[in-house]
Amino acid sequence: MDQGKMDENEWGYHGEGNKSLVVAHAQRCVVLRFLKFPPNRKKASEEVFQHLQNIVDFGKNVMKEFLGENYVHCGEVVQLPLDFVKQLCLKIQSERPESRCDKDLDTLSGYALCLPNLARLQTYHFAEHRPILCVEIKPKCGFIPSSSAVTHEMKHKVCRYCMHQHLKVATGKWKQISKYCPLDLYSGNKQRMYFALKSLLQEAQNNLKIFKNGELIYGCKDARSPAVDWRELAHHLKPFFYPSNGLASGPHCARAVIRELVRVITRVLLSGSDKGRASALKLGPGSPGPCVCEASPFSRSLRHQGKSSLEHSGLPKGCLLYQTLQVQMLDLLDIEGLYPLYRRVERYLEEFPEQRKALQIDGPYDEAFYQKLLDLSTEDDGTVAFALTKVQQYRVAMTAKDCSIMIALSPCLQDASSDQRPVVPASRSRFAFSVSVLDLDLKPYESIPHQYRLDGKIVSYYSKAVRAKDAAPVSARLKESEDCTLVLHKV
Ligand SMILES: O=P(O)(O)O[C@@H]1[C@@H](OP(=O)(O)O)[C@H](OP(=O)(O)O)[C@H](O)[C@H](OP(=O)(O)O)[C@H]1OP(=O)(O)O
Numbered sequence: 001m002d003q004g005k006m007d008e009n010e011w012g013y014h015g016e017g018n019k020s021l022v023v024a025h026a027q028r029c030v031v032l033r034f035l036k037f038p039p040n041r042k043k044a045s046e047e048v049f050q051h052l053q054n055i056v057d058f059g060k061n062v063m064k065e066f067l068g069e070n071y072v073h074c075g076e077v078v079q080l081p082l083d084f085v086k087q088l089c090l091k092i093q094s095e096r097p098e099s100r101c102d103k104d105l106d107t108l109s110g111y112a113l114c115l116p117n118l119a120r121l122q123t124y125h126f127a128e129h130r131p132i133l134c135v136e137i138k139p140k141c142g143f144i145p146s147s148s149a150v151t152h153e154m155k156h157k158v159c160r161y162c163m164h165q166h167l168k169v170a171t172g173k174w175k176q177i178s179k180y181c182p183l184d185l186y187s188g189n190k191q192r193m194y195f196a197l198k199s200l201l202q203e204a205q206n207n208l209k210i211f212k213n214g215e216l217i218y219g220c221k222d223a224r225s226p227a228v229d230w231r232e233l234a235h236h237l238k239p240f241f242y243p244s245n246g247l248a249s250g251p252h253c254a255r256a257v258i259r260e261l262v263r264v265i266t267r268v269l270l271s272g273s274d275k276g277r278a279s280a281l282k283l284g285p286g287s288p289g290p291c292v293c294e295a296s297p298f299s300r301s302l303r304h305q306g307k308s309s310l311e312h313s314g315l316p317k318g319c320l321l322y323q324t325l326q327v328q329m330l331d332l333l334d335i336e337g338l339y340p341l342y343r344r345v346e347r348y349l350e351e352f353p354e355q356r357k358a359l360q361i362d363g364p365y366d367e368a369f370y371q372k373l374l375d376l377s378t379e380d381d382g383t384v385a386f387a388l389t390k391v392q393q394y395r396v397a398m399t400a401k402d403c404s405i406m407i408a409l410s411p412c413l414q415d416a417s418s419d420q421r422p423v424v425p426a427s428r429s430r431f432a433f434s435v436s437v438l439d440l441d442l443k444p445y446e447s448i449p450h451q452y453r454l455d456g457k458i459v460s461y462y463s464k465a466v467r468a469k470d471a472a473p474v475s476a477r478l479k480e481s482e483d484c485t486l487v488l489h490k491v
Pocket residue numbers: 017018019206398401402443447
């Protein structure tokens with residue numbers, strides 16, 4: 001990329017989260033990822049550069065090691081002409097969802113990250129002329145804590161995502177509670193995975209997006225977004241899954257196409273041979289938490305049908321879901337066990353503020369930082385060193401709980417023999433695919449007190465909601481169990 005000759009007209013709005021905004025190049029398979037800040041909280045250029053460099057280093061030295069070389073794309077920090085950034089910011093402003101405009105794109109430092117556009121296959125330099133379908137999933141935390149520090153019994157039974165849904169709906173973030181449960185997706189059991197993916201398709205929230213040729217065709221911006229339309233989605237997907245036959249349109253067609261999509265995504269998620277070192281993390285010694293979340297409509301429905309035990313096939317070791325889950329499980333103590341250790345580090349830093357650098361709280365995220373993460377002992381010897389290791393492991397785990405998985409699918413040509421990419425078959429077509437992970441920015445040390453407070457809020461709100469439901473008339477509860485049975489139709 002020639003940073004001297006940047007033209008804002010060659011770039012278009014691609015998407016954004018809470019902390020960064022992404023623009024994509026119209027022809028080349030690259031994106032620019034800018035940081036966002038609340039208005040009036042501008043940062044010095046040097047600080048922005050360091051922050052971005054830390055993101056790159058963390059990706060290279062930690063996440064590539066844990067998740068595997070092929071899944072992680074670190075990109076590089078680039079310096080852009082300020083005029084280009086200002087014009088770009090003006091150009092894209094009208095496309096930004098209102099709910100994200102509480103923060104502004106950083107137009108002052110001139111720094112951004114340049115990354116491959118993962119919504120297309122990883123060709124990096126030039127867009128392929130083949131059509132490309134890309135599914136982005138933000139799976140969230142896939143396990144239930146078994147830590148003895150947990151004080152709320154509910155946390156041993158219901159996963160954080162399912163509990164958090166109630167608070168999100170109550171605060172108006174989303175309109176309705178999703179049937180998606182991360183434990184179903186991470187189960188490795190195909191039926192549960194189908195159910196999880198179908199639930200995401202029904203209620204995408206910010207956990208699912210679908211792009212066609214780099215353009216967003218499915219996803220939910222906020223609670224005001226219109227209800228999802230499967231028929232419209234099926235219309236987009238049909239040429240990918242039924243390329244040559246005249247499958248009739250209508251609800252049957254939509255269902256058949258969606259079923260194909262769900263099957264292909266499940267196969268891709270279970271595939272993989274990239275051996276990250278996460279599989280070497282021998283997590284224990286505590287017993288593993290339950291493999292089923294009591295709030296998942298899937299497991300609830302099986303219980304209603306008298307089938308109490310769920311088949312648990314487990315994830316294959318090389319797949320990205322498995323690797324991600326292992327990193328998430330670096331949160332061995334749960335926030336309740338971690339918070340007192342954070343306080344220990346804080347007290348030490350209050351006394352010796354100059355030690356912050358030596359403790360690598362704000363980086364550098366180098367090989368030494370990575371090596372310390374491998375110490376999985378849970379025996380507290382009362383030292384600051386022990387507390388610090390657990391704090392850093394927690395930050396890494398939280399990062400893995402909030403990352404997204406990108407699956408890019410491109411139909412195989414008849415003469416696809418020279419294609420080096422792995423291939424996934426569908427009923428009437430075959431796809432070359434790639435799997436990547438994005439948003440691997442290490443969670444800040446400062447967010448730990450917020451995590452602690454939020455955890456308490458989520459659990460207490462959920463417990464209250466469950467109590468209120470138990471007190472509701474029997475007729476309302478029966479209605480809900482009928483709903484659960486209905487959603488269990490074969491996919
Ligand atoms: O706490 P959670 O689980 O709500 O996760 C936050 C996400 O909300 P979600 O529940 O996925 O809708 C939240 O996503 P949204 O802004 O809601 O799309 C962010 O990803 C946030 O991370 P950060 O503060 O920007 O680094 C996430 O915060 P972290 O907890 O990962 O720091």
